[in-house]
Amino acid sequence: MFKNEEMEINLGPQHPSTHGVLRVKLRLDGETITHCKPIIGYLHRGVEKICENQTFFQGQVWTDRMDYCSAVANNLGWAEANEKLFGITVPRRAQYIRTMLNEFNRLASHLIWLATHALDIGAMTVFLYAFREREDILDLNEAFCGSRLTTTAFRIGGLREDLPPGFEKMARKFLAKFETCLEEYENLLSENRIWKKRTIGVAKLSAEDAIALGVTGPVLRAAGVPYDIRKAFPYAAYAEMDFEVPTQTAADTYARYLVRMAEMRQSARIVQQCLDGMPEGPVMAKIPKILKPEVNEVYHATEAPKGEIGYYLVGEKGSTNPYRFHVRAPGFINLQCLPKMAEGALIADIVAAIGTLDIVLGEIDR
Amino acid sequence: MTDPIVPQPEAAPEAPKGPYVYDYAASPQRQVVMPKTVPLPSRRTYLAEVKAAAEADEAKWQKMLADFETAKTKAEAEGKDAPKPPVRPVPRKDDNDMKTPWPEEAKDADLLLLQACLGAKVEEVFEQAGELTCQVSKDTILEVLLLCRDHADLRYEMLADQTATHYPAATGWDYSVVYHLTSISRRKRLRLRILVPEGFIPDSACAAYPSANWMEREIYDMLGITFANHPDMTRILCPDDWEGHALRKDYPVVGWGQRDIAFREDRGGMIERIALQKAGQLGINLKQPKAE
Amino acid sequence: MNQPTALEQILITTKVEKVMNWSRATSVWPVTFGLACCAIEMMAAGASRFDFDRFGAGIFRATPRQADLMIIAGTVTYKMAPTIKLLYDQMPEPKWVIAMGSCATAGGPFDSYHTVQGVDKIIPVDVFIPGCPPRPESLIYGFLKLQDKIMTSSLADRYKDIFEEVG
């Protein structure tokens, strides 16, 4: 008389909480998810193919548009991969400025994560507050490279220009107020009963599963694995910085929230150190105008706000274009664990799971 | 009702029937320049190249010396001034901060251990730019991956990245598939590489590292390499009915025209007529598509 | 047709149309639909510093059925194109489209195999906003231009094509 029927439902590609154009095919038994399959590719723009047909210098503008929330981190990885390919040594001042901008960018990216994640769970005011602070960081971006979002901040071999006058003052002013802003968000969320109910124990991913699925970034650190490329394989000026890698062991959405909030504090700390210990000197290495590599392949990984972003470059002798340009996008790999997180959970939990993974479809689909 | 003073508009040019598409075959972007070289880094090739270059340099020097000798004897015979003795050319040193990373001999313990464990299955090991590369034979990749994961002295827990490259100019093989392994506990990275000919189906890495699932799907989508024992070997980025594999070197950047879709409702073929007129004015090559 | 006839001038329909246009221009509800980088700037335009809501466009509706405006914020790809067309068809008339950024306008920098070279190949666009991505100010300016367009539009113009077809 009664029969169980599963309902198949499509989350996206146009859906308020899929952070762009992710599509998730869900099979529901009532409100419980029995099967979950993410479908991607709705923003596949052929970045890798385009870059293979452009010179090494031109490749940078496409890295901006991959993970558009953290363009500077993408630029940094790209620039360092190229420098590894050519064997370029970057001046120390340039390294410091890069580190500082990268950390500012981490703040901006985490703020977007906080904003959208909170909005997904229903706390709409945090969205607006986080965007308020993010605008200040974008002002810093704008002061440095003239652009808000797609920064094209670095060049192979260093920076195009030194910091503009007044930048340090702006940055210090921002840092001075940022701590109180963080406390403001935490007042709204950290001890909020509903927030805790919605996040504690939701979308769990154990450390073993996370490592097997290649998950990196805050999601892995929230599972108790202190793997941060800034510490494990130091690049830029991170070897000289004094910072901690925040970890949690609960491996759920709330743990990831705590990890990211702690990371924001650490980022502010690194920025402070960069500002205090900024060395003098040139910001650009001496390199020829046209770069032609020897036969070489490099894989350079850096710690983007979302996890490990790796650039795989193959250089062809005598050619100005990379023979192969491949990006190991953190979101692409991290998204693989969505079925593991969501199956058996309720439909509201998948919204939390997508939010906590902090995905950006631009880099997933490339 | 029309005003007699206003001249009548000229009759529109006769529009040929049928839909029109931009002829991408004629576009310069469509023309694919196939690479002539095989930029596959390898210590063996590098040594051979260096040796050949040194030999060529030596030969050139010998020829210059010989030329000088003949010129000298000729000048002596003719009673002219002796020509200047040749100077051996020294390679120009650029004044910049670049230090080209060459492939170096494998000294790292991991590579030596792999070589010892696998023996003849390892085709090549070398280091370049501080990165360890181990090229293994294409049939044994799953075995090597399992070894890297489980061996007590290796412990590469994570497959960070897997990708492939198309080398149309190579002989005997067409694609290289690279695996970037990370050891979180030992803070080490390792690159495994296999060379795969067209049509060969390598083993999927999913059995050793579940994270290979989507990366192998992406390789299949972009380069057309299928993997054996993969749970879901379908396209991931492009739609299922996509034609061609985009990252092959014989695939044009602008594609084969799939992107030039027109979903927009055309009321009475108006847009087509306008497009045709404009194209005619601009001298763009428009042609009828081939009948399916 | 340039000069309105005496009859048209005194007809009350034009006044009604004015009020209708005013109401439509004042309350333009966009559909929550972001594609790529421009979506972040669209969100920024809705956030505190720029506050899209000032112009009556702050209520982002999640469902196309209740929206008047679709902001194509980002790159349109071959895989996404049918969905965008479907969404546009699901929106009730009268509806408007803003193509935000160079990708939606003309493919932008992505002249590649999977990128549709401009959303106007799929759906009719009212306002194009250049920039990669456009700043929120640009989006607001484009939106004000759209308001001007709505204010000066007339029903007869909007359905001219259909009227011509019907005869």
Next chain:
Amino acid sequence: MPTPTLSQSLAITLIQCVLVVLFVFVVVPLTVFAERKVLGYLQQRLGSTRVAGGHKGVTGWMNRGMWKWGRIPVLSYWRGIPGLLADVLKLILKEDVIPAKADKFVFFIAPALSMVSAVVVFAAISFVPGTFFIFPSWFPGLAGLPVSGGIADINVGLLWILGVASVGVYGIVLAGWASNSKYPLLGGLRSAAQMVSYEVPLAISLLVPVVLSGSLNFSEMAREMAIGLSAWGLVPQLLGFLIYLTCGFAETNRLPFDMPEAENELVAGFHTEYSGMKFGFFYLAEYINMTVVSALAAGFFLGGPWLLPFGLQGLFNHLLPAGSWLAGPHAIFFVAKIIFLLFTYIWVRGTIPRYRYDQVMTVAWKYLIPMALFNLLLAALVRCAV
């Protein structure tokens, strides 16, 4: 006072209806507007301030400031109000899409059901105790007749309110079902379960005023809760008030219980497929329901039209002579209390996140119902003892 004839009483009822509907359609759009504004302030932005049409003519007058004092900082914040009119007008003018696979009749009737049940509830709520005003002697036909403060101050007022309000649930459930689409269906199912669950503690928490006042008539209950206790009802009944308010949030689908239309999960929930004024009906019905819930809460727990806060009661008793033609402060302060509660709705929406669906049910069945029952028991014991 003369006894009205049948036609006269019909006319008076009609006038009352018009007044109440007027009240509803003034307060509700203003709530919609206030929602945008208050949320704006919570989020450090301005909210709606402009209408289309630039700086000239009528629209320019609206944009520069509705009134002469529109330039005064605080008052200028109300400049976006004409936008409300535009919203309604636009929704009416919008194309009305009915999905091809929808059940057309049910699809059509659902928003009407929602809206009508929400408005009809107001019949049993009296805004002013006793006489609202008496028609002056020059008024043709109705001279000297009193108009009471509610349309139908019936003896089963509370039953009427609860009964009719639950009909509104059918509107939502039917809307979800008739759309023949998956998100609305989920929204409809959620709302069915949620409404049924929350009506239980809601009704139980309203039983306390019934027990304490011994009546089901709205105005009598309000009087008993205010004057009988000589304090605001929430002083002895804080628990009841909190339970009632929580259930009120759930019954009106407001955050943190907006399960049926949870935007981030179910797109727009049960009204995903609705467009134009049909959607507008759902939208308005939600706000009318909010007003109803607030009116009940203000009536039973905040002193209703009877008691003013902070000892202002005595002041007003002195200022206004008894038997004034308008029972002014009563109506005004009752409305003020309603508005404060409406503000609370918006305040909560701007502050806290959304529950998950199973947690919503947990809250109802595991916490609210036992607490409400305990509260009722306590009230009954007190009543028996006193």
